[in-house]
Amino acid sequence: MAENGQPTLGDVARAAGVSLATASRALNGATQVRADLRERVRVAAERLAYSPNAHARALAKASNAGVGVICHDIGDPYFAGIARGVMRAAARHDLQVILGSTFREPLREISYASMMRGQRVRAMLLIGSGFEDRAVQESLRREVDLYRAAGGRVAVISRHRGLRADAVLPENRAGAADLARALLGLGHRSFAVLSGPLSLTTVVDRLGGFRSALASWGIEVSQVVEGAFTRDGGYEAARELLRRGLAATCVFAATDVMAIGALAAFREAGLRVPEDVSLAGFDDIPMIRDLTPPLTTVALPLEDLGERVMELALLPDRPARARIERVTGRVVLRASTGAPPSGAPHEGHPHQPEPHEGDPHEGPR
Amino acid sequence: MAENGQPTLGDVARAAGVSLATASRALNGATQVRADLRERVRVAAERLAYSPNAHARALAKASNAGVGVICHDIGDPYFAGIARGVMRAAARHDLQVILGSTFREPLREISYASMMRGQRVRAMLLIGSGFEDRAVQESLRREVDLYRAAGGRVAVISRHRGLRADAVLPENRAGAADLARALLGLGHRSFAVLSGPLSLTTVVDRLGGFRSALASWGIEVSQVVEGAFTRDGGYEAARELLRRGLAATCVFAATDVMAIGALAAFREAGLRVPEDVSLAGFDDIPMIRDLTPPLTTVALPLEDLGERVMELALLPDRPARARIERVTGRVVLRASTGAPPSGAPHEGHPHQPEPHEGDPHEGPR
DNA sequence: AGCGTAGCGGAAAGCGCTTTCCGAAAGCGC
DNA sequence: GCGCTTTCGGAAAGCGCTTTCCGCTACGCT
Numbered sequence A, B: 001m002a003e004n005g006q007p008t009l010g011d012v013a014r015a016a017g018v019s020l021a022t023a024s025r026a027l028n029g030a031t032q033v034r035a036d037l038r039e040r041v042r043v044a045a046e047r048l049a050y051s052p053n054a055h056a057r058a059l060a061k062a063s064n065a066g067v068g069v070i071c072h073d074i075g076d077p078y079f080a081g082i083a084r085g086v087m088r089a090a091a092r093h094d095l096q097v098i099l100g101s102t103f104r105e106p107l108r109e110i111s112y113a114s115m116m117r118g119q120r121v122r123a124m125l126l127i128g129s130g131f132e133d134r135a136v137q138e139s140l141r142r143e144v145d146l147y148r149a150a151g152g153r154v155a156v157i158s159r160h161r162g163l164r165a166d167a168v169l170p171e172n173r174a175g176a177a178d179l180a181r182a183l184l185g186l187g188h189r190s191f192a193v194l195s196g197p198l199s200l201t202t203v204v205d206r207l208g209g210f211r212s213a214l215a216s217w218g219i220e221v222s223q224v225v226e227g228a229f230t231r232d233g234g235y236e237a238a239r240e241l242l243r244r245g246l247a248a249t250c251v252f253a254a255t256d257v258m259a260i261g262a263l264a265a266f267r268e269a270g271l272r273v274p275e276d277v278s279l280a281g282f283d284d285i286p287m288i289r290d291l292t293p294p295l296t297t298v299a300l301p302l303e304d305l306g307e308r309v310m311e312l313a314l315l316p317d318r319p320a321r322a323r324i325e326r327v328t329g330r331v332v333l334r335a336s337t338g339a340p341p342s343g344a345p346h347e348g349h350p351h352q353p354e355p356h357e358g359d360p361h362e363g364p365r
Numbered sequence C: 001a002g003c004g005t006a007g008c009g010g011a012a013a014g015c016g017c018t019t020t021c022c023g024a025a026a027g028c029g030c
Numbered sequence D: 001g002c003g004c005t006t007t008c009g010g011a012a013a014g015c016g017c018t019t020t021c022c023g024c025t026a027c028g029c030t
Helices: A009-016 A018-026 A033-050 A056-060 A076-092 A105-119 A135-149 A172-183 A203-213 A232-244 A255-269 A287-289 A300-316 B009-016 B018-026 B036-048 B056-059 B079-091 B106-118 B133-150 B172-185 B200-216 B229-246 B256-268 B286-290 B302-314
Strands: A067-070 A096-101 A124-128 A155-158 A165-168 A191-195 A219-228 A249-251 A277-279 A297-299 A324-327 A330-333 B066-071 B096-101 B123-127 B153-157 B166-170 B191-195 B221-226 B252-253 B278-280 B297-299 B324-327 B330-331
Touching: A009 A018, A009 A033, A018 A033, A056 B056, A067 A076, A067 A105, A067 A277, A076 A096, A076 A124, A076 A255, A076 A287, A076 A300, A076 B079, A076 B096, A076 B252, A096 A105, A096 B079, A105 A124, A105 A135, A124 A300, A135 A155, A135 B200, A155 A300, A165 A172, A165 A300, A172 A203, A172 A249, A172 A277, A172 A297, A172 A324, A172 A330, A191 A203, A191 A232, A191 A255, A203 A219, A219 A232, A232 A249, A232 A255, A249 A255, A255 A287, A255 B286, A287 B256, A300 A324, B009 B018, B009 B036, B018 B036, B066 B079, B066 B106, B079 B096, B079 B123, B079 B256, B079 B286, B079 B302, B096 B106, B106 B133, B123 B302, B133 B153, B153 B302, B166 B172, B166 B302, B172 B200, B172 B252, B172 B278, B172 B297, B172 B330, B191 B200, B191 B229, B191 B256, B200 B221, B229 B252, B229 B256, B252 B256, B256 B286, B302 B324
Parallel strands: A067 A096, A067 A124, A124 A155, A155 A165, A165 A324, A191 A219, A191 A249, A249 A277, B066 B096, B066 B123, B123 B153, B153 B166, B166 B324, B191 B221, B191 B252, B252 B278
Antiparallel strands: A096 B096, A297 A330, B297 B330
């Protein structure tokens, strides 16, 4: 009996009248143990409420039933949705999940990764765009490489650059382009974008896809305002947009969460959506269906994303090249977008070059 | 060097030219190691990218830097909000979080608890009401007792019954009573409740508090419809309510998540909120502020709840009696509640006994 | 200068489990 | 019925770390 009162495998073996090794085999293995003995061991374990020490087991087996998951904010519906999928997949494989929420602090991401390497988790999942900071990227890269060198598996969502890990990649460019075309189809000819931090590939791709689809109609995005990837970030960005003077009939927010904030800002300013301005987001987090008006968006199967990234990390053979699973976003037109108001700014001269404060950021890659 | 390529403490010691024990002390302890040696070890560890094997450490120390957290659905904003707080507190204490999401399957809760016992986590956090099933409760109770007997610490949110664990308990009764009084103050005299499963103490308390406040005005709840603790559960319950014929000017949904569904159902039925019917929820999940209309609710500091339950579990001395922290819910009146419509049913005869299909459930405990 | 004491480094014993390596027991054919 | 093959159970060696227990060194004191 271990000092803390927990029975050990030895206790079980003794209670069952077999050797320690036999008890181990009886409990774990498909190995050959006589049926009656196996049963006796099982009963003894049951009776003692034996719970194998996972650490001892992991140490002896040099493998582990844990996976590490690092996301930016478990309170954010986007990550919560993905986490849901991850949990489901993990349960299917009898894996336990060690969760890290960075709260968008780069250093915390590194330290989580390092901690998970120490835990010898079987796989490490990085969910969401990486941080811009070069040094941070370098540290993370190093950490991940060490982890992989030790046999760990890494898979990511929305973050392929520089990590060459297996990845689930939402097709941000194509999705945003589809959205742009749908909005053009509604009659809009002038657009503003509330982007997230322009350092994130996710944002660059969404903005880029949106722009390129417009470009083939000879239209440019009138205004871009950067904001944090949060509800309040969207709210502030929308306020900034209004402060600058809204010069668009349609606003595209880089994420639904931001769009929610934008909606609030517009409403506060007395703008009706979609009568005065159309608004679209990206991701399709569950709650936006219940907003008034329900939000047009590019739907990503969040829970699926989580399940797939888990499965990806668990695939046995590591090919030379990283496996990439692309996930299509489906445009869902809801009531937050409609025809542009008649008398809208720029209507009738869609091809005019737009002199405005412009955005200093490079186009799509 | 371990076979998987990870350097071991022995490697570090050799590289630093000290003994294994010295290396261990240098890295961990406030124990006495000469400063220059300590530094040499640190450098060697750094250079080798040494990451101590957490399992070996946990095994040797018979303690562990992990805590287990079990909730019902990490995708639900209520639990996601609490989880956020837990993560924050865990990070403060350098603890890693092993997360379990039961998806409301009782057996999964047991198996998570058992798994976490095997992990020898330092603390176990159970978030949210327990399951009704007697056998399930018994198993969980047994599991928890074994875990505690082995020195584990358990803390819970919203689940005191039968576990005698330290608990953070939202004051559901008082909160619901306050809400009822506020609604009475708005002029309402007839009420329907969309409750969650009546087997949950949370629901019983909220319903009970609501009822008892009404009772002191001689008013009874006209209708109670049970539904699942989800958006769709609220939606369905509201539809059922409408099907039976809404006989109230104000509807109280046991959780915000349910209220969101109810709002959708009412809107679909052409009922205006709050002009035709007032609607209130409970919890104050972030998104309800952005609904139209914003939802009246009883605000719980979700993130705080998470931080507090974590801190509670970490408190060193275990007193004979469980520590209970009660958390007050604050009524937040928003636009989803207003004065009852004139010509509302029952108006003018608030004290009449209400013969209707009634609810078979006992009153507040 | 000699002795006592404190402090620091090294050897070694586990932590609880898995797993290999053997020896023993059982089953089979002739 | 005897020897050989096949199973199966037990002893023991780690997995990587912490920690106790010693012995040695170096310093301080008289």
